[in-house]
Every structure is written in C-alpha cells, then in structure tokens.
Amino acid sequence: MDAPVIERRATAGITASGRVLSGYAAVYGVDTKIGGFTERIAPGAFKETLASGRDVLALADHDQRAVLGRTKTGTLTLHEDGHGLAFTLALPDTQAGRDVAALAQRGDLGGMSFGFVATDEVWRGDTRELRAVELHEVSVVQAWPAYEQTTVSVRNRPPQVGIFNGRELLWLDTCD
Template sequence: MTIEKRAAQEVRAEGRKLEGYVATFGTETTIHDFKETIHPGAFKRSLASGKDVLALADHDPSRVLARTKSGTLRLTEDERGLKFSLDVPDTTAGRDILALAARGDLGGMSFGFVVDPDGEEWRGDQRALTAVTLHEISVVQSWPAYSGTSVSVRARQNRTDADRRIALLELEGSR
C-alpha cells in the first residue's frame, strides 16, 4: 500500500487554532503525467470510519500537531472540500508552525491518502478521486500540489495585546 500525498496553498495565522481547507473539490492539478480532481464525497467514507487521522508538520510522523482520536483535530466535508480545525500544541513544532503562519511563510496544507478500490475514475490522463482513505493531513512549508485550500489560525477569546497587533497587521496586509 503506497500512501499518496497532495498539497494546497494559502496559509495565514492568528492565535492557537489552525482552521481551513486541506482539499477543495473540483480543483484540477497536475500530478506527474496526469491531471487530478477530487469529487465531493471523496472523504465521506473515511471520515465516517472513525479511523485516527494525524495532523503533521511536513508529513513528518515525529512532528505530530494533533489527531482525531484525541479530539485535537476535527475534520468535516462540506460543499467546498475537506475542512479542518486543529488545536496547535505548545511544542517546538507547534510554535514553529504558528510563527511561520503568522508571517505568511507557510506553503499550505497537504494530505496523505490511499485510493479506495472503487475510489477513482480515469478518462485518458484525467483522474477523478471519488473515495479515499485519509491517513494524515500536514501543514507544509514548501509547495502544495492543489490550490484553493486555506489555513488560518483562530485566536482564543482572551487575546494578548501582541496577538491583537499581529491580527491587525495581517488584516492590513491582506487588503
């Protein structure tokens, strides 16, 4: 079993909770010598299975940020794609990810998966993913494969003055 990995871009930070989209539906990307899109419902079976999914930094299993089993990673599928929310730990990896996200230096989000036996449709060099088993999601510091995904950091209700200043600077910079 080979776990495939895909990535997407747009990362912003504010606070200690990362939220956004790991994958978006209907976005075409080139993978090696073929084009690929993800169809709505592709993650539904995997999410319903109750399988423990990890949130990692750069697909590195030694840099765990959260997991579904502990409730620190929450995954849902909506009309746009695979949505996530994770509580960033106060670890070296967690602090590094938050610092890079706050500066806008992260490359995006990625995910590791295996295609289910009936989970793909091929038409020439076009592959549509219709059912996959999700193993992990990753915050990546480099280049993602898919565009259209997003990451933002949600602040706790009790933000510090420094957190408020960072959020204001980010808002001004995004205009």
C-alpha cells in the same frame, strides 16, 4: 502485512491569528497537475474515512515525528462541506507547534496537504478523479502545495457557520 502506499497532495493559503489552524486540507472539483496527469477530487471523497472514525493525524510536512494533532483526541477535527475537506487543528506547545504557528503568523507557510490511499478512482484519459480515499493524515506544509486552492489560517475563535442565499458559508477570523 505490507503497509499501504500512501499518496500525498498539497494545497496552499495560510494566514495567522492565534494557536488554532483552520481551513481546507482539500478542495473539490479543481484540476491540478500531478506529474504527468491531471487530478481532481470529487465531492464526498472523504465521507467513508470520516464515518469510520479512523484516527487521522495532523503532521508538519508529512513527518510522522512531528505530530501536531489527531482526530481520536479531538485536537484535529475534520468535516466535509460543499467546498472540500475542512479542518480545525489546535496546535500543541511543542517545538513543531510553535514553529508552525510562527510561520503561519508571518504568512510563510505553503499550505495544506493530505496523505491517502485511493479506494475509488476513475481515469478518463490522463485525468484521475478521486471518488473515495482512505485518509491517513493532513499536513501543514512549508513549501509548495499541489492544490493551491486550499487554505489555512491560525485562529483564536471557532469558525462561524451560516446560511447565505441558500448556501452554507464558513467564516474565519484572521488578522494581517
């Protein structure tokens, strides 16, 4: 059986304060240029993967030799909200984990990325909408992300969730 061709998309925005990364690995409804076409992610695109219990890895720069966490062990948690695919990642005490934490604290990371296989997509002209994807991994990237709206921050405390004006909000503590 051939391995699936996994596509990768990256996003930006990292700040630091601790050993737990939090933020968004993907955001919904944002157009981004990928080579010669435009792509956007539809709300719910990750629903099937998350419901399946698939083991999704957290990697450094899509490098399978630099595992930072995984869903099956609980060191990576993922959930969808109205903004996109949110994640929390407890960094390991490995060289890769220490490097990511140090770069995040300095503000030197490029953002987040995700590796996937599209299972439901719609093309309208040169615009591709991802309606469902089989998620394989999320990655902390050191360079430039494709989706600049994603965020990552290093945290000491878990995110705080609340309702404001009828909208669910997620507060993250960060430091300068």
